[in-house]
Amino acid sequence: MIHNISQRYGSVALVTGASSGIGEAFCKRLAAEGLTVIAVARREERLRQLQDFVAKTGQGRLVPVVADLAQADGVELVVKAVESSGLAVDVLVNNAGVGFLGPLDTVPREKTIGMIDLNCRAVVDMTLRFLPGMKTRKRGAVIILSSVVGTIPAPWFSAYSATKAFDLYFGESLYGECKGTGVDVLTVLPGLTRTEFQAGSGMREYHSPYRSADHVVASALSALGQQPIVVDGWFNKILSHGTRFIPRSLLLFISRLVMKKELGTMLEAR
Numbered sequence: 001m002i003h004n005i006s007q008r009y010g011s012v013a014l015v016t017g018a019s020s021g022i023g024e025a026f027c028k029r030l031a032a033e034g035l036t037v038i039a040v041a042r043r044e045e046r047l048r049q050l051q052d053f054v055a056k057t058g059q060g061r062l063v064p065v066v067a068d069l070a071q072a073d074g075v076e077l078v079v080k081a082v083e084s085s086g087l088a089v090d091v092l093v094n095n096a097g098v099g100f101l102g103p104l105d106t107v108p109r110e111k112t113i114g115m116i117d118l119n120c121r122a123v124v125d126m127t128l129r130f131l132p133g134m135k136t137r138k139r140g141a142v143i144i145l146s147s148v149v150g151t152i153p154a155p156w157f158s159a160y161s162a163t164k165a166f167d168l169y170f171g172e173s174l175y176g177e178c179k180g181t182g183v184d185v186l187t188v189l190p191g192l193t194r195t196e197f198q199a200g201s202g203m204r205e206y207h208s209p210y211r212s213a214d215h216v217v218a219s220a221l222s223a224l225g226q227q228p229i230v231v232d233g234w235f236n237k238i239l240s241h242g243t244r245f246i247p248r249s250l251l252l253f254i255s256r257l258v259m260k261k262e263l264g265t266m267l268e269a270r
């Protein structure tokens with residue numbers, strides 16, 4: 001458990017997908033720890049509200065940056081905004097992500113390609129932009145949001161599942177690469193977490209217990225600097241670690257049954 005984030009890594013964090021859910025919870029927590037938080041998302045109004053909240057309650061400061069990271073120039077826009085603010089990013093939280101449930105060929109192609117750009121390309125590009133500075137200063141942290149779904153084949157969620165597997169392998173490998181440089185890398189695997197993600201992806205309301213965005217942030221900050229990956233919550237731990245002992249063909253069979261039910265509910269709701 002890192003007791004003083006700013007002492008260990010520095011006083012500036014950048015969080016993508018800051019306007020809701022897990023990203024918003026990261027912003028609030030890091031600001032409460034006294035960090036200056038550069039908060040990136042598309043919805044300016046939400047970022048302004050978060051800025052007001054931090055100004056009223058937090059010890060830190062929040063700098064909103066409006067950018068669409070699925071666009072080719074999105075990361076560049078963020079880099080320019082950071083440069084003009086004169087801040088150096090010490091803690092990078094690659095959190096922004098979307099997913100779309102449904103048969104691959106029925107989800108609009110632009111949505112799927114945009115998701116790959118956001119969930120994969122932007123994650124690597126953001127890391128490429130800020131990791132060199134951290135390495136030069138010999139301290140820093142990179143946090144990457146993957147998912148339990150990144151460890152399981154998920155029919156009708158195939159491209160999303162693949163982007164999260166990408167994030168998992170990218171983050172885990174980068175942890176190995178950065179060991180001894182002073183930069184800690186952590187990949188976070190949430191399971192079902194109550195945020196705006198469900199509505200955005202077309203998922204239904206589940207009866208199983210949701211974790212909260214605050215739970216995910218607490219798990220991440222407890223594990224940062226200790227281990228390469230963290231799965232949030234015991235149920236999700238069983239799901240992602242336990243399935244490693246099941247033959248892939250059986251895993252796919254079970255996953256297909258579960259997802260088929262999920263898809264049926266989604267189609268009925270339309």
Ligand SMILES: NC(=O)c1ccc[n+]([C@@H]2O[C@H](COP(=O)([O-])OP(=O)(O)OC[C@H]3O[C@@H](n4cnc5c(N)ncnc54)[C@H](OP(=O)(O)O)[C@@H]3O)[C@@H](O)[C@H]2O)c1
Pocket residue numbers: 016017018019020021022023040041042043044046067068069070071095096097098099118145146147148189190191192193194195196197198200
């Ligand atoms: N909730 C879950 O059950 C769950 C489970 C496993 C993993 N995760 C992962 O956790 C991460 C956070 O998701 P969440 O649950 O907090 O979802 P969320 O509440 O929907 O938040 C997603 C965030 O990403 C931002 N975003 C979306 N498209 C963007 C774009 N093109 N450019 C910049 N920002 C963009 C959104 O802001 P704007 O719309 O304002 O841009 C929002 O702030 C994602 O990577 C997701 O894959 C979530």
